[in-house]
C-alpha cells in the first residue's frame with residue numbers, strides 16, 4: 001500500500017507537515033522570473049507534466065499537441081486535445097502535482113472546463129508575491145538554487161552584484177558551462193570574459209575558472225551543481241594533462257574549430273577532475289544529476305551513478321550529493337551511499353518521478369546506510385513555487401509512509417522515526433551544505 005491507512009501514519013504525517021524544510025534543489029530566480037501565465041492550461045501544465053502529456057500523444061496530431069504549451073492560445077483552442085491527454089495522464093505523480101496546485105492554489109477540486117474558467121479569473125487577480133508566499137507557508141527555510149548558469153543578463157550580472165536573490169535563496173555554481181560537451185574558442189573565452197581576461201593557454205583557463213569560483217563564493221554560492229548527465233555518460237576518465245591540452249590548443253589556435261561529443265570527452269573529463277580538486281580546495285559540496293532526465297527521448301543508461309564510482313573514490317575529501325534516487329537504478333545508488341563516506345543521497349524530484357520507488361528507497365536506506373546521509377526534499381521546479389509546495393506535500397506523505405512501514409514492520413520506534421524525519425528534511429542538508437542554522441532538536 002502506498003500510503004498506509006493507519007493511525008501511526010496519520011500521527012507521523014501530522015508531525016512531519018510541521019517540520020521546517022531545507023529545499024535542496026530548485027531552479028528559481030525569484031519573483032521577477034515568474035512566467036506571466038494568464039491562460040489556465042498553461043498555468044497548470046508547467047514543467048514535468050508536459051513529458052507525461054507527450055508520452056501519451058502517440059497517434060495524435062503533433063500540431064494539436066503543441067498547442068498545449070503555447071501560452072498565447074486560448075483555453076478553448078487547447079481544451080479538446082488537452083482533455084484527451086489529461087484523461088490518459090491524470091493518475092501519474094506529475095499529474096498529482098497539478099491536481100494539488102488546482103486544489104491548494106485555485107480552490108478547485110477537479111479538472112473540468114468550467115473549473116478552468118474560474119482558474120482564469122483567479123490567475124488574473126494573483127500577483128507574483130502571492131505565489132512566492134507559498135515557500136514560507138510550506139515552512140521552507142532555505143532553498144538551494146541552480147540558476148546562475150542561465151540568468152538573463154549572464155553570470156556576469158551575479159558576479160558584479162547586479163543580480164541578487166531573496167534571503168532564502170542559496171545559489172550554486174552551475175558546472176556544465178565550464179566543461180561543455182560541445183567545446184570551442186568561444187566557450188573558452190567566455191570564462192576569460194567573466195574576468196576581463198583574454199585566455200591563451202589551458203593553465204590560464206584553469207586559473208581563471210578557479211578565480212571565478214572564488215569570486216562566486218564571495219557572492220554567496222554554497223556548492224557546485226552539475227547536470228552533464230543530460231549530454232554525456234557519467235564515466236569520467238583520468239586523462240593525462242598533455243592529451244587534454246592538445247585538444248584545448250586546437251580550439252585556441254582557430255576560432256572556427258570546435259569539438260563535438262564524443263571528440264571533446266578527454267578534455268571534458270580532464271576538466272571535471274580538475275574542478276573536483278577545486279571543490280576540495282574551496283570546501284564546496286558537489287551536487288550531481290544521476291538517473292532519469294527531464295523531457296523524453298533521452299538515454300537513461302548513461303546516467304547511472306555507478307559510472308561515478310572512480311570519481312567518488314578518488315575525490316574522497318569532496319562531499320557528493322547524488323540526485324534523483326538514480327532512478328531507476330536503486331540498488332546501485334544504495335551501494336554508493338553505503339560504501340563511500342563522502343556520498344549523500346538527495347531525493348530531490350524523486351518523490352514525483354516515482355513515489356513508490358522513493359518510499360522503497362527510504363525504507364531500504366534506513367536499513368542499509370547511515371540515516372545522516374539522506375536529504376529528503378528538493379522541488380526541482382522553476383519560478384512556480386506552487387508546484388514546489390505541492391511536490392513537498394507529496395514528499396512529506398512519502399517520508400511518512402516509508403517511516404510508518406518501518407515502525408509497523410518492527411524496525412523503528414515512533415520517536416526514532418520522528419528524529420529521522422527531522423534529520424532528512426533539515427539537519428542533514430543544513431550540516432552538509434554548511435548553511436549555519438541551529439540544529440533541530
Ligand SMILES: [Zn+2]
Pocket residue numbers: 025026027146380
Ligand atoms: Zn534540477
